[in-house]
């Protein structure tokens with residue numbers, strides 16, 4: 394395990410410590426010091442009122458560094474998530490949790506990806522609204538939106554349950570709502586943030602055999618496992634590799650299978 398200090402700073406105003414701190418507590422006896430004085434939404438927000446200029450990883454690192462600056466601690470955490478819509482399937486939630494140690498320059502990023510069926514809803518009456526919302530957690534927050542021509546704007550955020558939504562809409566249908574993806578409003582995201590913290594801890598517990606820097610995990614896959622019938626390379630994984638970000642040390646791990654099913658072969662199963 395990487396040498397964690399007794400205190401690590403976390404920058405969040407969306408209560409992400411609720412998901413992150415218990416995961417750390419299983420591996421480390423220290424404290425997470427939450428700082429919520431910085432408005433993280435100024436780095437980009439889910440209602441698109443503030444455009445995102447940084448990539449999610451850059452943003453997570455920026456928050457981790459800000460956490461250190463605001464608390465005076467040398468180790469900090471910053472979390473950032475994104476949602477990418479796929480029509481008819483839902484949204485891909487990609488979560489990142491950055492750890493920085495400003496004393497050593499070490500940066501480690503926890504990553505987790507998960508599809509969610511959460512998507513915008515247009516309901517023509519209360520029954521339709523009820524039926525659609527029943528597919529999701531009753532703790533999921535929603536934003537009431539107004540579609541005017543091609544643009545849409547958000548009227549109210551953080552609405553939970555049919556009563557709050559219909560009240561905010563003045564009981565007028567159709568009602569158009571979109572998921573509120575802020576961490577404290579989105580139970581699915583909360584689960585994914587906890588998984589991201591687990592991934593970060595796994596990396597903090599995986600030192601490079603050459604330079605001892607954390608984050609040495611076999612997370613890069615190389616395709617090309619040979620077909621069982623003709624031996625041609627397929628798109629199945631041939632080996633996984635770990636690359637140290639600090640010293641470049643690389644190791645490869647063969648998968649246990651030696652051949653791929655001909656099902657995946659472009660020659661045998663075009």
Ligand SMILES: [Zn+2]
Pocket residue numbers: 601602603604605606637638639640641642
């Ligand atoms: Zn190394």
Ligand SMILES: [Zn+2]
Pocket residue numbers: 620621622623624625655658659660661662
């Ligand atoms: Zn083949």
